[in-house]
Amino acid sequence: MITTTGLTKVYRSRGREVTALDGVDLHVREGEVYGVVGQSGAGKSTLIRCVNLLERPSSGTVTVAGQDLTALAGRGPRANAALRSARSHIGMVFQHFNLLSSRTVQANIELPLEILGVSGKERERKALELLDLVGLADKAKAYPAQLSGGQKQRVGIARALAGDPKVLLSDESTSALDPETTRSILQLLRDLNQQLGLTILLITHEMEVVKTICDSAALMKGGRVVESGTVSEILATPGSELAAELFPVGGEPSGPDRTVVDVTFHGEAATQPVISQLSRTYNIDISILGAAMDTVAGKQVGRMRIELPGRFEENVVPIGFLREQGLQVDVADIKTPAPADALLKEGAK
């Protein structure tokens, strides 16, 4: 649904060059929620703004819903009619909502329809319908200043949906909200994704957001995508940095002669209570040092750090048992960073 190839953005100011994007290949499938994470300055924001060409990429192409936007836009610095028309079918929500304080909630939602040239009656009908969809049917005549942050973002989402988009871009849409409001906004995005089949590309610095609603994710660093794939693919990748960030585990061994093992559940086999089975089968005591687990659609997903008594040599058989169950097992003090090439290829398809 959204594909970028070799997307590069270089800013030039006073003879200095700053590379914000360095050959980004991204592929977002139709109907999925795709999260791009990374620290400030990693290029996420530039990336999402390049998708609807608010920012013109220096090179590379952007294709949204089968339309090559970079070709459509031509060479000129200003948006031509073809690009503007394409943009009106790509919704965008912002971190700071960007609602017009001079207009009522309803008039804010009507703005994209005014741009599309929809008649007054039809605009009103559509705006009220969208307000109902985001659960703010009673706020049509209110001004944005009278709303809470979460309500403002709901208006922002309703406005983004006015052009009946197939794609929604979310630029840190929950970063200015408190945790509870964040959850309710994410729930709304999830519902829209499922009810309307909306494809959502979101950027965020909150791992929680990815964990909550994303089907796929990519990690950006220094203008490049260093890891990408579906959430279970990422978890299945040995040494994946994104997996460690998504499901961070910590904990020190409680004494010498202990083996610390990181076990990754990526939703394939882990429907049985493996830890207690392990304990019973080999008659060993297991301590859980740290865990970050979630149950998604009945499957356990996440990571756990456990401690087995004795050195590594004595625990070869129990570790083998865990691997047989289809779990990813890494012995914590022997770190072998594994290449993420296989995943990158997967993401580029």
Added chain:
Amino acid sequence: MQPLLRDACLDTLFMVWWSSVWAVVGGIPLGLLLVLTDRGALLQNVVVNKVIGVIVNLGRSLPFIILLVWLIPFSRMIVGTSIGPSAAVVALVIGAVPFFARLVETAVREVDHGLTEAAQSMGGGTFTVIFKVLLPQALPSLIAGLTTTVIALLGYSAMAGAVGGGGLGNLAITYGYMRHETGLMNVTIVLLIAIVTVVQLAGDLAVRRLNRRSGRQSAPVGLRRLWAPAVPKPRAATEAAEPAKTT
């Protein structure tokens, strides 16, 4: 005495009204262009931006009394006469347009760039950005700026006497100051204070109503600073423009 005051009052209102109207007509497009042609803006054009900037600065750096005399031939060309209120209006407009254009520029620049971006992300073009985002969002500041401009024009118009423009300021100088009719001078001063007060209150009220609706706090800073310099003595009047520059 009565008709003298009445005519002066009407002359002043005539000059201030028409110069304000033209200040809006000229100042809004110029102020918008100053913002929109700036580097990185929608209609980026460094040359146009620089040229407009120079013209605006030029218009603002000339003392009004000089402008008034200097523009006599131009006034004759435009309104067919070089004396009277109509001729004074020409000079007032030339003085007020750059003044208001700078205030418009400041007001429009204050509009959050994210709003422009949001409109663009919906497929809006330059027209949409100007008429649906920038101007409506800047409206309270624009009205505050217009209030400032009208009051400054009232001060400028005191100098219209130099080209026989008449008006209250002129009356105060010729009768009050030169002929030592202190009573008459005081009456004109009271009248001018009344006009300034009405304009300022009306402006404040409009700004406050718009701001209350959109949830913004009190009127823009600096609005009230223009009270004092608006007293119509020629020297004070030229200085009236000074504190306004920072608004």
